[in-house]
Amino acid sequence: MTPVLELRGIDKSFGPVQVLHDVDFSVHPGEVTALVGDNGAGKSTLVKCIGGIHAVDSGEYFFDGKTVQINSPRDAAELGIEIVYQDLALCDNLDIVQNMFLGREHRRGIVLDEDTMEEMAARTLESLSVRTVKSIRQHVSSLSGGQRQTVAIAKAVLWNSKVVILDEPTAALGVAQTAQVLELVRRLADQGLAVVLISHNMNDVFAVSDRIAALYLGRMAAQVRTSDVTHAQVVELITSGRSGDLGLTNGVSA
Amino acid sequence: MTDTIASPRATEAPTISGSVRGYAERVRGGDMGALPAVFGLVVLCTVFSILRPSFLTPGNFANLLTQGAAITVIAMGLVFVLLLGEIDLSAGFASGVCASVLAILLTEQGLPWYVAVAAAILTGVVIGAALGTVVAKLGIPSFVVTLAAFLGFQGLVLLLVKGGTNISIRDQTIVAIANKYLPPVLGWALLALGVVGYAALQLLRARKRASRGLVADPIALIAARVGALAVLGGVAVYILNLERSRNPAVVSLTGVPIVVPIIVLLLVLGTFVLRRTAYGRHLYAVGGNAEAARRAGINVDRMKISAFVICSGMAAVGGIIAASRASSVDPNTGGSNVLLYAVGAAVIGGTSLFGGKGRVLDAILGGTVVAVIENGMGLMGYSSGVKYVVTGAVLLLAAGVDALSRKRAAATGLR
Ligand SMILES: Nc1ncnc2c1ncn2[C@@H]1O[C@H](COP(=O)(O)OP(=O)(O)O)[C@@H](O)[C@H]1O
Ligand SMILES: [Mg+2]
Numbered sequence: 111m112t113p114v115l116e117l118r119g120i121d122k123s124f125g126p127v128q129v130l131h132d133v134d135f136s137v138h139p140g141e142v143t144a145l146v147g148d149n150g151a152g153k154s155t156l157v158k159c160i161g162g163i164h165a166v167d168s169g170e171y172f173f174d175g176k177t178v179q180i181n182s183p184r185d186a187a188e189l190g191i192e193i194v195y196q197d198l199a200l201c202d203n204l205d206i207v208q209n210m211f212l213g214r215e216h217r218r219g220i221v222l223d224e225d226t227m228e229e230m231a232a233r234t235l236e237s238l239s240v241r242t243v244k245s246i247r248q249h250v251s252s253l254s255g256g257q258r259q260t261v262a263i264a265k266a267v268l269w270n271s272k273v274v275i276l277d278e279p280t281a282a283l284g285v286a287q288t289a290q291v292l293e294l295v296r297r298l299a300d301q302g303l304a305v306v307l308i309s310h311n312m313n314d315v316f317a318v319s320d321r322i323a324a325l326y327l328g329r330m331a332a333q334v335r336t337s338d339v340t341h342a343q344v345v346e347l348i349t350s351g352r353s354g355d356l357g358l359t360n361g362v363s364a
Numbered sequence: 365m366t367d368t369i370a371s372p373r374a375t376e377a378p379t380i381s382g383s384v385r386g387y388a389e390r391v392r393g394g395d396m397g398a399l400p401a402v403f404g405l406v407v408l409c410t411v412f413s414i415l416r417p418s419f420l421t422p423g424n425f426a427n428l429l430t431q432g433a434a435i436t437v438i439a440m441g442l443v444f445v446l447l448l449g450e451i452d453l454s455a456g457f458a459s460g461v462c463a464s465v466l467a468i469l470l471t472e473q474g475l476p477w478y479v480a481v482a483a484a485i486l487t488g489v490v491i492g493a494a495l496g497t498v499v500a501k502l503g504i505p506s507f508v509v510t511l512a513a514f515l516g517f518q519g520l521v522l523l524l525v526k527g528g529t530n531i532s533i534r535d536q537t538i539v540a541i542a543n544k545y546l547p548p549v550l551g552w553a554l555l556a557l558g559v560v561g562y563a564a565l566q567l568l569r570a571r572k573r574a575s576r577g578l579v580a581d582p583i584a585l586i587a588a589r590v591g592a593l594a595v596l597g598g599v600a601v602y603i604l605n606l607e608r609s610r611n612p613a614v615v616s617l618t619g620v621p622i623v624v625p626i627i628v629l630l631l632v633l634g635t636f637v638l639r640r641t642a643y644g645r646h647l648y649a650v651g652g653n654a655e656a657a658r659r660a661g662i663n664v665d666r667m668k669i670s671a672f673v674i675c676s677g678m679a680a681v682g683g684i685i686a687a688s689r690a691s692s693v694d695p696n697t698g699g700s701n702v703l704l705y706a707v708g709a710a711v712i713g714g715t716s717l718f719g720g721k722g723r724v725l726d727a728i729l730g731g732t733v734v735a736v737i738e739n740g741m742g743l744m745g746y747s748s749g750v751k752y753v754v755t756g757a758v759l760l761l762a763a764g765v766d767a768l769s770r771k772r773a774a775a776t777g778l779r
Contacts, residue, residue, distance in 0.1 A: 161659070163658075163659060182661065183658070183659050183660065183661045184661035187661060195659065197655075199653065199655060199656035199659050199660075200653065200656055201648070201649045201652035201653045201656050201657065201720075202652055202653065202720075203648055203651070203652035203653075203720040203721060204645075204648060204649060204652060208645060208649075212645070212646075212649055212656070212657070212660040212662075213646070213649075213657070213660030213661040213662050214660075214661070215642045215645060217641075217642060220641055220642075221640050221641065222640055222641060222642060222645065225572065225573060225576055225578055228578055229576065229578070245579075247579075251773065
């Protein structure tokens with residue numbers, strides 16, 4: 111099966127600091143790809159490069175097998191790539207509907223079509239079996255962490271997207287909410303979407319993912335099928351960049 | 365964390381008491397909205413009416429409205445910049461520059477009024493585009509950029525009016541804006557049009573939402589809003605239509621000042637842009653979380669530049685009104701306390717200095733407070749010195765309310 115999204119040889123530096131080294135990464139439809147790595151390994155940076163937040167220094171970007179240029183968040187969104195950022199990026203002073211449609215508002219002529227947006231937002235939240243908000247017209251600032259996370263995810267799936275990337279979506283959540291989010295992740299993939307899940311929790315990773323990609327100090331140590339590896343091997347890849355014949359040799363991909 | 369709440373659609377049926385409760389909750393949560401300004405207005409008007417009965421005369425009421433008009437319009441423009449969390453300290457003198465352009469074209473060049481007005485507003489637009497570009501593209505804080513512009517424009521006004529002479533304006537159309545009044549019948553007709561239009565919009569919206577199964581405002585709430593507008597507007601038009609000439613046999617003086625419908629029109633336009641268009645939505649988004657707005661594909665730089673353009677453009681309109689009221693332009697037009705009063709008006713009305721919160725209506729409420737203080741204290745014979753001190757104190761109070769309500773909002777998670 112061809113990957114829906116594929117990166118080859120991505121380099122990214124912030125000033126003198128090179129954060130990503132020659133990274134290859136591919137994402138397949140109908141699968142959950144777990145992106146793992148220690149803090150500072152470059153996971154969020156990779157995701158922001160995919161989303162057009164950061165421009166890459168060099169490397170190739172394929173979507174549906176074709177090379178594409180991603181210069182802004184809008185370009186990524188137009189391809190059908192939606193990202194739930196680690197820092198969520200919601201506007202506290204806007205309500206749930208306004209946040210979900212931010213930058214892509216429905217309008218009639220020049221007037222906002224609030225009713226349609228409200229209906230679509232409500233339907234999306236319902237389809238995600240979200241029963242966590244009192245009114246979809248309440249300001250996001252009044253929501254709990256789990257509720258904000260749900261809004262951010264709902265925002266990402268609202269758009270018939272092909273790729274949904276979630277950057278540590280469960281880091282701030284309790285047990286029950288984490289289970290809910292993981293269930294949601296699995297359901298999205300089963301609907302045929304390509305899902306990327308960033309997580310530090312090995313149990314979560316093994317519970318929902320089909321593939322695992324491990325970043326080590328800005329290099330892609332290995333990208334493997336989840337069924338082919340053990341917990342211990344993945345932990346080793348994360349902490350030392352290699353495990354047996356998997357991983358980096360002298361800092362270069364095997 | 366409670367995650368067992370009803371599905372989004374099945375929200376509680378809206379009722380009047382529900383709306384009132386919702387409002388009370390928001391106020392307790394730190395969102396005071398228009399409350400301080402309205403409360404302040406009631407207190408100030410009561411005090412001045414008791415101390416100086418002449419405060420409550422039709423003549424003074426009309427005077428008060430034209431007195432506050434220029435500052436109110438400048439404040440309306442400032443709201444757009446404040447919404448982004450930026451400031452424009454040069455709006456006062458920008459209005460002076462634009463008024464000078466107007467006066468020179470009218471009086472020295474003898475051009476028709478509409479050419480002069482267009483040129484004045486274009487000047488404002490160019491000023492705003494320049495300020496906004498420097499702020500957005502060079503990343504210099506707007507405080508510094510517009511402080512520099514404040515000095516620069518002050519000099520520019522001096523240069524334009526040739527070192528302190530005063531250019532008088534004789535064009536009847538321009539002078540009429542702040543010195544002439546609508547025929548009483550027209551005042552009533554415009555009010556009726558406004559009330560009926562407002563009622564129709566509200567009812568249509570509620571009907572449409574109800575028909576799609578969405579939560580709509582209850583009829584009683586709409587009736588209350590429309591009723592309030594009709595009563596307040598009716599009282600104002602009635603008072604302004606009373607004879608206020610000392611000698612009616614010689615010259616009759618009645619009607620709503622022409623500048624009032626102009627301000628109402630700007631209010632409707634500005635409110636439409638902020639509440640009903642994607643552009644307005646994006647202004648709030650950038651003010652609330654610029655990074656989130658950027659990730660949503662909003663061009664933040666363009667939003668900043670456009671907000672400064674609107675602000676300086678509105679300052680130009682304010683300058684035209686000031687020139688009309690004085691029937692002249694001098695180096696002090698748009699100077700001294702104009703800018704501080706305008707910023708004060710927006711903040712007193714409830715617009716936040718921290719960005720992301722504000723309405724065009726705030727400028728009108730706050731502008732009225734400022735005008736009432738200025739007018740009432742003038743009637744009581746206080747010097748300019750005392751007026752400045754009091755207005756400064758009120759501004760500080762308003763900024764304090766703003767900061768405190770933010771803290772409270774952060775504490776309660778509401779905003
Ligand atoms: N905008 C930035 N400017 C400079 N350095 C950055 C920036 N963003 C991330 N970094 C650096 O890049 C490295 C990787 O960060 P990040 O991608 O956030 O890691 P992860 O998400 O895997 O924990 C870190 O050393 C971090 O300090
Ligand atoms: Mg990260």
